[in-house]
Structures are given as structure tokens and as C-alpha cells.
Amino acid sequence: VGSRTLARRLPVTLSPATVRNVMADLEDMGLLFSPHTSAGRLPTETGLRLYVDGLLEVGNLTEDERANIKSQCAGTSSSVEGLLEQATQTLSGLAHCASLVIAPKTESPLKHIEFVHLSPGRALVIxxxxxxxxxxxxxxxxxxxxxxxxxxxxxxLSAKLVGNNIADAYDGIMAELENQRAELDVLTAKLVEGGLATWAGGDTGSGGSLIVRGQAHLLEDVNLITDLERIRGLFSALETKEQMLRILSMADRADGVQIFIGADNTLFNVSGCSMVVKSYRNEQQQIIGAVGVIGPTRMNYSRIIPMVDYTADLIGGYIGLGAGR
Known part of the structure; x- marks a missing residue:
């Protein structure tokens, strides 16, 4: 922004020269910078952190906005996965940023498990x-x-899993299959192993899956090759299980919405990007996942923070009630 524009918009009367002097002081303090000689000033990541921590006034969602998010998240899905997919799409569309949800792993004891034939070569595991x-x-x-x-x-699997959770029973079932003590034919044993792999993801102790949607929003303002490489690096980071666990760990450090700005965001070490994230909990108030938005550091924090806050609480409430009931 330029000094003349600021002088016109300020509620007090200041000359553009006075505004330029103040902006020069802020630049010396590392809170503003000028991308090139003839440009106006932009906030640095340090300046944005100061603004978010001390000056930002977070708005409230209107009743219509809450109803819109709630209706879109509820949708017609009868599964947790469907709920989270819809929540991710909704948040991305409203925030005009990329959004992410860490899905909870299935820890509750199982009541029913079933394999259903769909078509040649495909089955549904319920x-x-x-x-x-x-x-x-x-x-x-x-x-x-x-x-x-x-x-x-x-x-x-009904005999082994009903009343237990997958993580507790996984090792015992796999040991039976490997030692051929399960009294199953080869095809059925492979089916059981494949079904477990579908649910456990090969890693029974490290949480659920990561859903990311709206990545195209991150490319809308990319003008330089360096920016493109930065975004590509971010996409690669989001595809790793380690990053998912780090996001969940960071969200677990404090209650409420967490804001990570630019290069001081140790999750990605990506300059120019910020993340707003909040964990969600089950009925026992245990953190089981997280929901967030990733976008440029100049994102509309006052609007996005309440969106993430409300969506996280909504997801936790739906999961606590039992999706599909």
C-alpha cells in the first residue's frame, strides 16, 4: 500500500509525507518491506505476526454462514470419511484457500464388520x-x-474384531495369518489381510489419513518460478505421513485455533504461506484430528479463523454423536 492511499483512508488528518516517515520507521523495525523501489510497502511475516497476535479483530460468522457450513458438512453422507471430505471441500470454497482435515483413526471397539461384493475385482468393506x-x-x-x-x-474378522478395535487385534490376526493358524484358504487369507491393510494403512499406531482439497487456490497468484517451486514443495510436504503427525502435534499444543505464519511455521518452512488450524475432539475430549486452511500470508485471518473454529467444533460434534445415525 502507498502513503497517499493510507493518508486518504486514515480517520485522522496526516500528510502523505508523515505517513511515509512512519512507514520508513516500520520498515527499519522489520515490520514492512518494499518489493521494489517504486512499490508500496507490504507487511513482513514478523509484521503479520504482530498484527495477528495483538491487533486483529476476529469477526463472527453470521447465522446464515453457520447454517451454510452445517448443511454442507452434514450433506447426505453416512460415513465419517464422507463428512470430512465434504467439510474440506466446504472450507476450501468459503476461504478460497487450500484446506485440510486429519481424519481420526478408528479406535472405538467394533460392532459390525462385513465384506460386500460390488463388481468383478471390487469389494466394499463396512x-x-x-x-x-x-x-x-x-x-x-x-x-x-x-x-x-x-x-x-x-x-x-467378526470373531476377532467385534468388541475390539483394529489396533489392538491387528498384530494377533497377522500372526495367525503368517503362521497359517487361521484355518482359512489362501484366497480368503489374502482377502482378510487386504481388508486389514485397507483400514490400518500399514501403520496402526500413527493416526488417520490426511485429506487436502483446494490446492489450486494456492496457484492463483503464482507469478514467479520461485513461487511455483515453493508451492510444489508444500504439496510434497502435505503428502507425507510425518507432516500429518506434526500438524496434529502442533494443533495439540493449545486449545483453540492455532496460526502459523510464513517461514516461522516449522511444519513446512515455507515462506509466503500461513496455516490456520484447530484440533477436534471426541466425547471424551480426546484430540482425534484437526482441520485447517493453508493460504498466502495475506489471507483474510479475521474471516478464516472463525470458519476453522466453527468447522472443527462441528466435526467433533458429528463424530461424537456418531456419523450416520
């Missing part, structure tokens, strides 16, 4: 937890797999 959460995953199966194998796999 899990219902004792808390009422319904989860559906599609897995690939041999095209000629007989229906009896699906029934046998369902019966075997």
Missing part, C-alpha cells in the same frame, strides 16, 4: 463402531473371487 460411526472403504479383490470367500472373511 465397519460399524460401538459409538455408531459407519465407515466404508472400497478394496480391490481377484476378479474370480468366490462369494464364499467374502462370507468366510466376514465371519473370521
Amino acid at each position: 465397519l460399524v463402531t460401538e459409538s455408531g460411526v459407519v465407515e466404508n472403504r472400497i478394496m480391490e479383490i481377484p476378479a474370480d473371487l468366490p462369494a464364499s470367500a467374502l462370507v468366510q472373511a466376514t465371519n473370521y
Whole structure:
């Protein structure tokens, strides 16, 4: 912004020269910078941090905005995964930024598990937890797999998993399969192993999955090759399990919405990007996931913070009630 523009908009009468002097002082303090000689000043990441921590006035969502987010998140999905997918899309669309949700791992004891044939080469694995959460995953199966194998796999896993959670039973089931003590034929044993892998993701102790949507918003203002490389690096970081766990760990450090600005954001070490994130909890007030927005450091914090805050509380409430009930 230039000094003349500021002088016109200020509620007090100051000359452009006075404004330039003040801006020069702020630049010396490292709070503003000028991208090139003839340009106006822009806030540095330090300046933005000062603004967000001490000067920002966070707005409230209107009743219409709350109703809009709630209706879009609820949608018609009967699964937690569907709820989180819709929440991510909704938040990205409203904030005009990329959004992310860390999905909770299935820790509640299981009430029902079933393999359902969909089409040649595809089956649906259905899990219902004792808390009422319904989860559906599609897995690939041999095209000629007989229906009896699906029934046998369902019966075997029901006996092992109902009343337990996957993480607790995983090692014992895999040991039985490896030692051929499960009394299953080869095809059914592979089906059981594939079903467990679909749910456990090969890592039963490190949390759920990461959903990211709206990445295209990060490319809207990319003008330089260096900016493009920076965004590519961010995309790569978001694809790693380690980053997902770090996001959840950072969100766990304090209650409420957390704001990470620019290069001081140790999650990505990416200059020019900020993240607004909040964890969500189950009925026992345990942190089970997080929801957030990633965008340019100049994002509209006063609008995005209440969006993230409300969406996180909404997700926690739906999961606590049991999605699909």
C-alpha cells in the first residue's frame, strides 16, 4: 500500500509525507518491506505476526454462514470419511484457500464388520463402531473371487474384531495369518489381510489419513518460478505421513485455533504461506484430528479463523454423536 492511499483512508488528518516517515520507521523495525523501489510497502511475516497476535479483530460468522457450513458438512453422507471430505471441500470454497482435515483413526471397539461384493475385482468393506460411526472403504479383490470367500472373511474378522478395535487385534490376526493358524484358504487369507491393510494403512499406531482439497487456490497468484517451486514443495510436504503427525502435534499444543505464519511455521518452512488450524475432539475430549486452511500470508485471518473454529467444533460434534445415525 502507498502513503497517499493510507493518508486518504486514515480517520485522522496526516500528510502523505508523515505517513511515509512512519512507514520508513516500520520498515527499519522489520515490520514492512518494499518489493521494489517504486512499490508500496507490504507487511513482513514478523509484521503479520504482530498484527495477528495483538491487533486483529476476529469477526463472527453470521447465522446464515453457520447454517451454510452445517448443511454442507452434514450433506447426505453416512460415513465419517464422507463428512470430512465434504467439510474440506466446504472450507476450501468459503476461504478460497487450500484446506485440510486429519481424519481420526478408528479406535472405538467394533460392532459390525462385513465384506460386500460390488463388481468383478471390487469389494466394499463396512465397519460399524460401538459409538455408531459407519465407515466404508472400497478394496480391490481377484476378479474370480468366490462369494464364499467374502462370507468366510466376514465371519473370521467378526470373531476377532467385534468388541475390539483394529489396533489392538491387528498384530494377533497377522500372526495367525503368517503362521497359517487361521484355518482359512489362501484366497480368503489374502482377502482378510487386504481388508486389514485397507483400514490400518500399514501403520496402526500413527493416526488417520490426511485429506487436502483446494490446492489450486494456492496457484492463483503464482507469478514467479520461485513461487511455483515453493508451492510444489508444500504439496510434497502435505503428502507425507510425518507432516500429518506434526500438524496434529502442533494443533495439540493449545486449545483453540492455532496460526502459523510464513517461514516461522516449522511444519513446512515455507515462506509466503500461513496455516490456520484447530484440533477436534471426541466425547471424551480426546484430540482425534484437526482441520485447517493453508493460504498466502495475506489471507483474510479475521474471516478464516472463525470458519476453522466453527468447522472443527462441528466435526467433533458429528463424530461424537456418531456419523450416520
